[in-house]
Amino acid sequence: MTKKFNGAQILLKALQDEGVDTIFGYPGGAIIDIYHELVQTDINHILVRHEQGAVHAADGYARASGRTGVCLVTSGPGATNTVTGIATAYTDSIPVVILTGQVPTQMIGNDAFQEVDIVGITRPCTKHNYLVTRIEDLARTIREAFYIAGSGRPGPVLVDLPKDIMKQLAPYRPVGEISLKSYQPTYRPNIKQLQKVVGLIKKAKKPIIVSGGGVILSGASEELTKFVKTVYAPITSTLMGLGGFPTDHELWMGMIGMHGTYRANMSSADCDLLIAVGVRFDDRVTGKTESFASQAKIVHIDIDPTSIRKNVPVAIPVVGDCKTTLSLLNGLLEKEDFKDIRDAREPWVTRINEWKATKKLAYEQKDIIKPQYVIEKFYELTKGQAIITTEVGQNQMWAAQYYHFDRPNSFLTSGGLGSMGFGLPAAIGAQVACPDRVVADIAGDGSIQMNIQELATAVQFRLPIKLIILNNSYLGMVRQWQELFYGKRYACTDMQHAPDFMKLAEAYGAVGLKACHPDEVEGVLKKGLDTNETVIMEFVIEREEGVYPMVPAGAPITEMLLV
Amino acid sequence: MSKDKQTRHVLSILVGNEPGVLSRIVGLFSGRGFNIKSLCVAETTEENVSRITLVTVGDMTILEQIKKQLNKLVNTIKVWDYTGMSFVNRDMALVRVRAKPDNRAEILRMADIFRSRVVDVGTEYYTLEVTGNEEKIAAFLDLLKPIGIKEIARTGTIALAREKQNKETLNGKN
Numbered sequence: 001m002t003k004k005f006n007g008a009q010i011l012l013k014a015l016q017d018e019g020v021d022t023i024f025g026y027p028g029g030a031i032i033d034i035y036h037e038l039v040q041t042d043i044n045h046i047l048v049r050h051e052q053g054a055v056h057a058a059d060g061y062a063r064a065s066g067r068t069g070v071c072l073v074t075s076g077p078g079a080t081n082t083v084t085g086i087a088t089a090y091t092d093s094i095p096v097v098i099l100t101g102q103v104p105t106q107m108i109g110n111d112a113f114q115e116v117d118i119v120g121i122t123r124p125c126t127k128h129n130y131l132v133t134r135i136e137d138l139a140r141t142i143r144e145a146f147y148i149a150g151s152g153r154p155g156p157v158l159v160d161l162p163k164d165i166m167k168q169l170a171p172y173r174p175v176g177e178i179s180l181k182s183y184q185p186t187y188r189p190n191i192k193q194l195q196k197v198v199g200l201i202k203k204a205k206k207p208i209i210v211s212g213g214g215v216i217l218s219g220a221s222e223e224l225t226k227f228v229k230t231v232y233a234p235i236t237s238t239l240m241g242l243g244g245f246p247t248d249h250e251l252w253m254g255m256i257g258m259h260g261t262y263r264a265n266m267s268s269a270d271c272d273l274l275i276a277v278g279v280r281f282d283d284r285v286t287g288k289t290e291s292f293a294s295q296a297k298i299v300h301i302d303i304d305p306t307s308i309r310k311n312v313p314v315a316i317p318v319v320g321d322c323k324t325t326l327s328l329l330n331g332l333l334e335k336e337d338f339k340d341i342r343d344a345r346e347p348w349v350t351r352i353n354e355w356k357a358t359k360k361l362a363y364e365q366k367d368i369i370k371p372q373y374v375i376e377k378f379y380e381l382t383k384g385q386a387i388i389t390t391e392v393g394q395n396q397m398w399a400a401q402y403y404h405f406d407r408p409n410s411f412l413t414s415g416g417l418g419s420m421g422f423g424l425p426a427a428i429g430a431q432v433a434c435p436d437r438v439v440a441d442i443a444g445d446g447s448i449q450m451n452i453q454e455l456a457t458a459v460q461f462r463l464p465i466k467l468i469i470l471n472n473s474y475l476g477m478v479r480q481w482q483e484l485f486y487g488k489r490y491a492c493t494d495m496q497h498a499p500d501f502m503k504l505a506e507a508y509g510a511v512g513l514k515a516c517h518p519d520e521v522e523g524v525l526k527k528g529l530d531t532n533e534t535v536i537m538e539f540v541i542e543r544e545e546g547v548y549p550m551v552p553a554g555a556p557i558t559e560m561l562l563v
Numbered sequence: 564m565s566k567d568k569q570t571r572h573v574l575s576i577l578v579g580n581e582p583g584v585l586s587r588i589v590g591l592f593s594g595r596g597f598n599i600k601s602l603c604v605a606e607t608t609e610e611n612v613s614r615i616t617l618v619t620v621g622d623m624t625i626l627e628q629i630k631k632q633l634n635k636l637v638n639t640i641k642v643w644d645y646t647g648m649s650f651v652n653r654d655m656a657l658v659r660v661r662a663k664p665d666n667r668a669e670i671l672r673m674a675d676i677f678r679s680r681v682v683d684v685g686t687e688y689y690t691l692e693v694t695g696n697e698e699k700i701a702a703f704l705d706l707l708k709p710i711g712i713k714e715i716a717r718t719g720t721i722a723l724a725r726e727k728q729n730k731e732t733l734n735g736k737n
Binding site for chain 2: 119120123124127128131148180181182183304305306309310
């Protein structure tokens with residue numbers, strides 16, 4: 001007779017067959033059977049303190065490692081608490097599998113205790129989702145969930161697991177390779193389109209390259225670097241693409257967009273060819289779309305056809321995986337003669353270098369600590385090798401501007417959704433995935449409080465995360481908008497009533513370090529880096545420091561405030 | 564993106580018949596602000612495959628997005644835009660009209676002209692079934708209105724491409 005297992009055991013076997021070694025979760029009534037079996041396996045379970053933290057942590061784990069993150073939560077409120085995390089992963093295309101408990105199948109629809117239609121709720125913010133109603137479907141559903149989450153344009157997939165299914169008995173057979181008739185992502189681009197791209201590259205006098213999150217997700221940094229060097233075109237990146245190209249290269253222009261560098265934004269308006277790789281032309285990147293790259297032919301390479309021609313007109317669409325596409329393009333370019341390309345591009349590169357010389361990212365460190373200084377010092381001390389997560393707002397933009405990311409999977413930030421409270425749980429996930437790397441969350445005093453409870457998780461699991469709080473006692477980014485566009489009426493953005501972060505560190509069992517003067521910054525950072533425990537480093541910064549350059553929302557990205 | 568002319572498009576969508584698939588399609592349209600003029604769903608001869616015929620209105624940019632977004636759904640097998648192709652389409656309506664003794668003959672005569680059939684006869688009302696394209700049904704209803712329509716039930720458009728077709732236009736998924 002074939003050996004039978006209960007649903008919980010089958011689920012865990014299926015997860016192990018996917019190579020899952022870590023689950024971020026929080027127990028509850030509907031998943032008590034799964035937890036009962038989980039502790040019998042060698043899967044590492046990280047107990048978070050709030051289900052939103054579980055998804056962000058699984059997300060951070062995925063961003064840092066490139067593997068699919070997994071989280072496990074109970075039904076009802078456990079499930080609804082994951083929604084912000086799911087939407088965050090969805091907008092940034094991060095592979096996460098979310099396992100939610102559900103009330104027993106016969107009670108579904110009866111408004112049972114802790115029942116919620118989580119499949120209905122998350123339909124628009126998951127790549128796909130499932131409700132398992134038969135134990136025979138369980139193993140295959142898990143296989144499909146991982147396959148869908150990690151392939152094509154990645155994204156979160158939710159699987160809802162009724163409690164009775166977890167108790168039923170059935171044999172377990174590994175599912176193996178699967179193929180779905182209705183889901184066939186295009187990895188290999190049309191070669192004719194690529195030949196057209198080569199033609200445009202040869203003709204272009206003022207080309208630029210814009211790389212995005214797709215480059216990181218497909219692991220295309222090497223191919224991108226080779227491509228940039230061959231075509232000798234200046235390169236910029238979106239927030240999500242940072243780390244995809246070495247920042248010390250002569251052709252690197254810095255980030256593009258609302259808080260992009262002067263030269264990156266100006267070059268987009270002036271270029272005659274814009275090659276976009278793995279971007280989706282978010283409004284924070286393009287500014288006013290009508291005037292974005294209006295002189296240029298746009299080549300758009302992306303694995304998701306819906307990204308192409310959604311926001312900006314495209315001359316040559318290329319549907320394909322960034323890594324495969326760039327590698328094929330590099331192959332085609334090898335056959336071309338690019339000997340004189342440097343000379344041909346010289347006036348264009350000179351122009352960009354002039355922009356660089358006149359309008360640099362800059363700040364002046366005087367009596368009060370500048371946030372940019374803290375981040376630059378941290379970059380120096382970590383030699384650019386840390387994994388940085390951020391919260392959302394000024395802290396996020398300063399981190400993007402002043403920590404120079406030279407390797408992929410190192411800048412983990414909620415780019416599309418902009419979820420405050422992302423950084424700390426994401427850092428937990430990243431530190432679990434990469435125990436040997438320095439992991440730091442660059443936070444503000446406002447956003448850190450959105451998921452501060454995860455400090456207990458970090459301490460419990462002895463994760464030596466560096467929590468850098470840039471404390472200006474404001475919701476700084478909104479305050480900056482109020483300063484610039486709302487007549488300095490700082491409506492409800494003054495956050496002077498915050499906890500004492502040093503006492504908070506102590507209360508949670510973490511180390512607390514604080515700097516109030518510029519002279520103390522380096523000492524605190526060094527001490528924090530030497531600490532092998534969870535550490536809060538608080539920096540009391542210039543209250544009204546702003547993020548510049550800044551493009552007002554809806555304006556062309558060449559109209560930068562440069563204060 | 565530029566705003567072109569708004570045109571009516573008949574989309575035919577083959578989907579895997581999983582639970583919630585209709586909700587995914589409808590949610591896609593409401594969530595992204597696309598229009599649905601009408602929608603018809605039924606099973607095909609293939610097991611677990613349904614055909615959705617959806618009529619929408621938008622400019623070319625919007626239509627391109629609609630088709631791409633539909634294709635992106637994991638349950639979607641294939642999408643055709645029949646607009647610009649040769650296709651047959653039908654709507655159907657059931658109309659209950661007041662049938663007083665002195666206008667019964669007129670109702671029957673009109674039914675005859677529109678190739679409509681009487682499917683239910685009562686003491687006060689006749690129920691007529693009519694099929695055709697949207698315009699034909701609208702015209703039929705206009706003529707019946709003065710007689711007195713008590714209630715109607717209408718389907719949306721269903722459509723199939725004609726067998727003889729320019730080869731290029733038949734390749735869906737674009």
